[in-house]
Amino acid sequence: MNKPNYHIMLVDDHTLFRNGLRILLNNLNEYTVSGEAANGQEFLDLLETQTPDLVLLDIDMPVMDGIEAASRAIKKNPDLKIITLSMYGEEDYYYKMVDAGVKGFLLKDSDIQEVKQALETVAEGGTYFSSELLQNLVSSLRSKSQHHEKQNVLSERETEILILICQGFSNQEIADQLFISKRTVDKHRSNILEKSESKNTAQLVMYAIKNQLVEI
CATH class of the missing domain: 1.10.10.10 (Winged helix-like DNA-binding domain superfamily/Winged helix DNA-binding domain)
Known part of the structure; x- marks a missing residue:
């Protein structure tokens, strides 16, 4: 039985990063990058005409950041499945992104196998946290609450x-x-x-x- 083909939207202000990720994802049979945006506002504009199965969304972007964009997008479409693209040191944003309703977190330097695992988990209705990111988050939360x-x-x-x-x-x-x-x-x-x-x-x-x- 053939696996379903999921349409993915990439939202990141770094063109080189988007290009690399698009090539990697398009080489996976079950995923197709069907839309790209360089900031949160472009992302919201795209959602007026496209309904992706999954979204990979950066946090720190010009014009409108990922937190605001995710909040607005999910408020309009509660079933939207967003995975946050994160970097080390952004733990303070995680609560805000979770509050917005995102389904997962991936570090930007994750290998393609972890990206694939995150996409599969979220596509099937689960929640995904990068293991390295969870370690950072645990350390951050424990130091604040000790x-x-x-x-x-x-x-x-x-x-x-x-x-x-x-x-x-x-x-x-x-x-x-x-x-x-x-x-x-x-x-x-x-x-x-x-x-x-x-x-x-x-x-x-x-x-x-x-x-x-x-x-x-």
């Missing part, structure tokens, strides 16, 4: 389910592991989102890291 007590408001069962969510398991897979129904997991997940004041899986991951519930 003088503060952990504030986990979840029950023992909810914490158990959150850890499995962070490990990438679906609700059905979690139900199978814990020998409970999927409906019960769905209810727990809803409670976890509400208690942690999270809107999506990416925010749940951030919550788990901040409260040292997961080891990366």
Whole structure:
């Protein structure tokens, strides 16, 4: 069975970087770069006429940055799947991008296999964090919170389910592991989102890291 062909939009102000990434992605059978923009405003303009399956979006751009662009784009199209292209030292932006509703984070120096893994994960409805980026994020969050007590408001069962969510398991897979129904997991997940004041899986991951519930 042939794999689906996903249309990708590249949004980055560096032409050379876009050109290189386009060549790499177009060499993968299941992906086609169907649109490019050099800043957030160009990206929003393109969305008026195109509906990409996936977006690779830079944070730091002229005219309109990635944070504002992602927020506006997802507000207009909540199903839009955006992966942030990040550089070292941009950890302070991650919460804002997660709040905007992006589905993943990739370091700009990631190899093509990791890019492919991120695209596959997000295309299938998951959330992807670069492992190196997660290490930086964990260090950053822990250094900021080392003088503060952990504030986990979840029950023992909810914490158990959150850890499995962070490990990438679906609700059905979690139900199978814990020998409970999927409906019960769905209810727990809803409670976890509400208690942690999270809107999506990416925010749940951030919550788990901040409260040292997961080891990366």
